Amino acid sequence: MPELPEVETIRLQLAPRVMGLTIRDAHLSLPRMLEVGQIPEIQALQGSQILALRRHGKYLLLDLGRGLIEKTLVVHLGMTGQLTFHPHDQSANDEFVTLVSGLKKSVGPHHVDKHTHLVFDLEGGNRLYFRDPRTFGKLLLLPFANHGESPRLKKLGPDALGLKRQMFVDRLWARRGLRSVKSLLLDQSFVAGVGNIYADEACFTAGVRPQKKLKRITQKEAARLADAVEEALVRGLQNCGTSFSDYVGADGHPGSNQEFLKVYGRGGQECIQCLRPLKKATVAQRTTVWCGSCQR
DNA sequence: AATTCGCCCTGTCGGC
């Protein structure tokens, strides 16, 4: 489940490898991954260069064009999306082959399987693959000039990484009400990039119960949440992302942040602070883990 | 207007 740190890891790994490369050919094998009617536009990308890689929240934005940026390919990895770079000179690297398909061994001569939905043939024999077993991901091709007006991107709040504490607190304060802290953290129009894993981790670090109503949150707790979100995301990024199931970086390797998670996926196990068993329940339609003693 | 719910989708896992 790629959240901000996973998408940023991919962006950082991908940028030096694909920047400036020309797209020789594009193959979209599962059309429904793309906005309807855009298949001809994908074909038309032949000859375009990858000119910039940006990210907002969990969205990766590839700016494409011939010299000047003309279009933006918006990529959302959903639950199990993978974006991997396959360099021409490492095509025989066995380790790479075994890791590229989720965390399992991949079969097939070209590292492509039935879940590889988009392939960019880049100049020099390099390739870029988009793979997504559960197909919750999305591809969207927009004119660069007005891609900011896209309904999908327009509703996003400020990017969660590097967001000023006071801005976070102010936005939370403006939404004080009956909804839960966790519901707000998952709301991409509040801040963009936080998903289920980092929301739970942030709540634990802040000492706040995920189901606590926003109207009962103090300024102090809001500030702690702001810091805890930043801390969780930065740590995730430092560890190249959390590979709980399918996530791999652009190099095909899993991240290591799953080894450092304090609560996510640890329901019933002992709290790292007080050693009491962690609680698990559904909050805001998501599986949620917290410590009933350390989080109030 | 704000919030919740059902749905999309497939691989994995536990129970029988």
Next chain:
DNA sequence: TGCCGACAGGGCGAAT
């Protein structure tokens, strides 16, 4: 061994 239901969940559109 194999079948089957439960589960994972981001975001959208429908319902409340």
